[in-house]
Amino acid sequence: MASPLERKIKITGPVVVTANRVADGAVIYRDADGDWTTSLDAAAVATDAARAHALIAEANADDLRAVGAYIAPVELTEAGGRRPGNLRELIRLSGPTIELPVTFGI
Amino acid sequence: MYIYDSIDRTLVAERVAEFRDQVARRLSGELTEDEFKPLRLMNGVYLQLHAYMLRIANPYGTLSSRQLRQLAHVARRYDRGYGHFTTRQNIQFHWIKLEQLPDAMADLAAVGMHGMQTSGNNVRNITTDQWAGVAPDEIEDPRIWAEIIRQHVTLHPEFSFMPRKFKICVGAASHDRAALRIHDLAFRLHRNAGGEAGFEVMVGGGLGRTPYLAQTIRPFLKKCDLLSYVEAVLRTYNQFGRRDNIWKARIKILVHDLGAEAFAKEVEAEWQSIKDGPLALDAATVAEIASRFVYPDYEALEDGPPELAAARRADGRFDRWVNNAVANHKKSGYAIVTLSLKPEGGTPGDATAVQMDALADLADRYSFGEIRIGHEQNLALPHVAQRDLPAVWRALDALGLATPNIGLVSDIISCPGLDYCSLANARSIPIAQEITRRFHDLDRQRDLGRLHINISGCINACGHHHVGHIGILGVEKNGEEFYQITLGGEADDHAVLGTLIGPAVPYAKVADVVEDIAAAYLDLRTGPDELFIDTLKRTGIEPFRERVYAAR
Numbered sequence: 162m163a164s165p166l167e168r169k170i171k172i173t174g175p176v177v178v179t180a181n182r183v184a185d186g187a188v189i190y191r192d193a194d195g196d197w198t199t200s201l202d203a204a205a206v207a208t209d210a211a212r213a214h215a216l217i218a219e220a221n222a223d224d225l226r227a228v229g230a231y232i233a234p235v236e237l238t239e240a241g242g243r244r245p246g247n248l249r250e251l252i253r254l255s256g257p258t259i260e261l262p263v264t265f266g267i
Numbered sequence: 268m269y270i271y272d273s274i275d276r277t278l279v280a281e282r283v284a285e286f287r288d289q290v291a292r293r294l295s296g297e298l299t300e301d302e303f304k305p306l307r308l309m310n311g312v313y314l315q316l317h318a319y320m321l322r323i324a325n326p327y328g329t330l331s332s333r334q335l336r337q338l339a340h341v342a343r344r345y346d347r348g349y350g351h352f353t354t355r356q357n358i359q360f361h362w363i364k365l366e367q368l369p370d371a372m373a374d375l376a377a378v379g380m381h382g383m384q385t386s387g388n389n390v391r392n393i394t395t396d397q398w399a400g401v402a403p404d405e406i407e408d409p410r411i412w413a414e415i416i417r418q419h420v421t422l423h424p425e426f427s428f429m430p431r432k433f434k435i436c437v438g439a440a441s442h443d444r445a446a447l448r449i450h451d452l453a454f455r456l457h458r459n460a461g462g463e464a465g466f467e468v469m470v471g472g473g474l475g476r477t478p479y480l481a482q483t484i485r486p487f488l489k490k491c492d493l494l495s496y497v498e499a500v501l502r503t504y505n506q507f508g509r510r511d512n513i514w515k516a517r518i519k520i521l522v523h524d525l526g527a528e529a530f531a532k533e534v535e536a537e538w539q540s541i542k543d544g545p546l547a548l549d550a551a552t553v554a555e556i557a558s559r560f561v562y563p564d565y566e567a568l569e570d571g572p573p574e575l576a577a578a579r580r581a582d583g584r585f586d587r588w589v590n591n592a593v594a595n596h597k598k599s600g601y602a603i604v605t606l607s608l609k610p611e612g613g614t615p616g617d618a619t620a621v622q623m624d625a626l627a628d629l630a631d632r633y634s635f636g637e638i639r640i641g642h643e644q645n646l647a648l649p650h651v652a653q654r655d656l657p658a659v660w661r662a663l664d665a666l667g668l669a670t671p672n673i674g675l676v677s678d679i680i681s682c683p684g685l686d687y688c689s690l691a692n693a694r695s696i697p698i699a700q701e702i703t704r705r706f707h708d709l710d711r712q713r714d715l716g717r718l719h720i721n722i723s724g725c726i727n728a729c730g731h732h733h734v735g736h737i738g739i740l741g742v743e744k745n746g747e748e749f750y751q752i753t754l755g756g757e758a759d760d761h762a763v764l765g766t767l768i769g770p771a772v773p774y775a776k777v778a779d780v781v782e783d784i785a786a787a788y789l790d791l792r793t794g795p796d797e798l799f800i801d802t803l804k805r806t807g808i809e810p811f812r813e814r815v816y817a818a819r
Binding site for chain 1: 268293294296299300314315316317319347348349363364365374613614617618619685686687694696697700742778
């Protein structure tokens with residue numbers, strides 16, 4: 162019988178597991194080797210609840226390196242890459258959509 | 268400026284050492300995130316979308332040039348070369364690394380700065396009028412009373428684990444520049460019929476998903492009773508405030524549910540039992556605190572020096588800036604200068620390390636080394652001799668800090684929104700930037716007159732959208748950014764919450780809607796002397812609503 166956590170995970174498309182790196186807060190993704198990467202293209206993609214559950218369980222167990230892990234939607238590109246599945250994830254990956262003040266004006 | 272003593276310095280230094288140890292234990296795995304999170308939050312360290320964020324308290328919005336230089340240093344060394352001034356007179360750094368935070372905090376502690384109680388369910392940074400001590404319309408400096416409260420509630424064990432955060436504001440002028448009524452607890456110093464100065468006590472204000480304005484529970488409180496009354500309010504809240512539901516935990520919900528009268532009765536009952544105890548303020552204690560506020564050694568100067576008049580005649584840009592950004596000072600021959608952190612296309616409230624350093628130098632040269640932060644996310648030089656205004660303007664203009672848009676449509680209050688914040692549903696900053704571009708013509712802005720736009724990227728309302736003349740709230744609908752528009756909010760003496768005008772509009776249409784509202788105002792006003800907010804009060808929102816939605 163699935164655990165309550167497992168039952169709650171509903172996957173409607175490809176997903177990755179993402180978190181922030183403990184040391185500096187950088188956005189990271191769980192990869193297929195059980196490590197973390199800052200590259201979305203290198204992230205492990207789950208397309209079913211069992212795989213997503215396994216990834217998030219691994220991620221949550223890695224409290225030393227990652228904080229606040231969760232499942233995020235991605236879109237797969239024809240070239241085999243990944244695009245963030247929503248604006249929030251796009252901003253997490255690419256940074257603010259605005260010019261940072263350092264380069265603005267002075 | 269307030270001069271910290273050895274107790275303050277020791278307390279801040281000890282906190283840095285403690286936090287350094289906590290960070291080391293987190294990085295080594297000795298502390299889990301669940302264990303560490305409440306510890307970092309006690310020091311103003313949040314985790315946002317891209318990085319950790321450090322929020323630093325600036326008590327009552329006053330900064331020394333030395334402190335501002337150190338903020339520039341922290342921005343440059345540990346962050347990305349800029350900081351963000353907030354609606355609570357604080358500053359935030361958005362790109363701090365956890366492993367460097369102890370060093371950054373140590374550098375801040377060297378100038379008496381810290382992040383204590385800028386997060387968590389305690390009494391947050393006490394705010395006040397950014398013109399405190401220099402405004403002609405104040406009856407005395409409210410910072411003395413803010414400082415007394417600050418000392419009492421700093422690390423006070425009884426008030427470190429309240430149902431929710433608690434924001435206190437103190438004002439002492441006839442015009443409310445500090446947004447008193449949107450605070451959990453606010454004190455307005457005024458004179459009673461007998462000429463005695465005391466506090467009107469307001470409680471239960473706050474924005475967020477359930478916005479309320481604070482209600483007056485005591486029209487006049489003697490100054491000696493300030494601290495015992497603060498204690499009574501906090502105790503009442505601590506006892507009766509809800510802890511079962513974070514959305515109903517703020518004191519505003521308690522005051523609303525009990526009713527202000529019943530809440531006041533509870534407070535008064537508590538107060539009667541403590542008012543004559545050790546918290547009663549004696550004159551010597553107040554004088555001791557007041558003595559640590561050092562005021563400038565002003566020169567004896569006349570108002571309206573000839574060199575100022577000549578410079579105004581000679582340069583139209585300077586003259587327009589004086590009209591917009593310079594306010595009367597309580598000392599003759601001096602002026603209060605507001606510095607706009609809202610350049611066209613910029614991020615409201617952001618200042619670069621270059622600007623901070625240069626401004627610190629300007630403050631030393633022209634403002635007795637003092638800088639203020641206003642809740643509108645602008646800065647001020649509080650003591651500029653009027654004869655120095657042309658030189659100050661030239662320097663500020665070169666720094667990009669002299670946009671003459673104070674109080675105008677492009678002087679927008681905005682939260683960081685989805686570009687930084689993990690709570691946000693939608694972006695705020697690019698909306699603000701687009702509006703400033705649409706209204707880049709300063710003549711058009713001046714024609715529109717006083718018009719406050721406040722933008723929040725989620726219902727937590729850090730951008731105070733409920734009290735903007737035009738309020739903009741970002742929401743998410745089916746994965747898209749939409750924005751609700753409210754009209755008629757005000758945060759000052761006539762505080763009122765805005766009214767939602769209709770269905771939310773998509774991201775790309777927000778600036779169009781603001782232009783429609785501005786156009787409707789120009790059509791509806793009785794003349795250039797009728798302010799936007801007054802037209803709105805006269806006509807109601809209907810004609811504005813029609814204008815906005817007729818075309819959509």
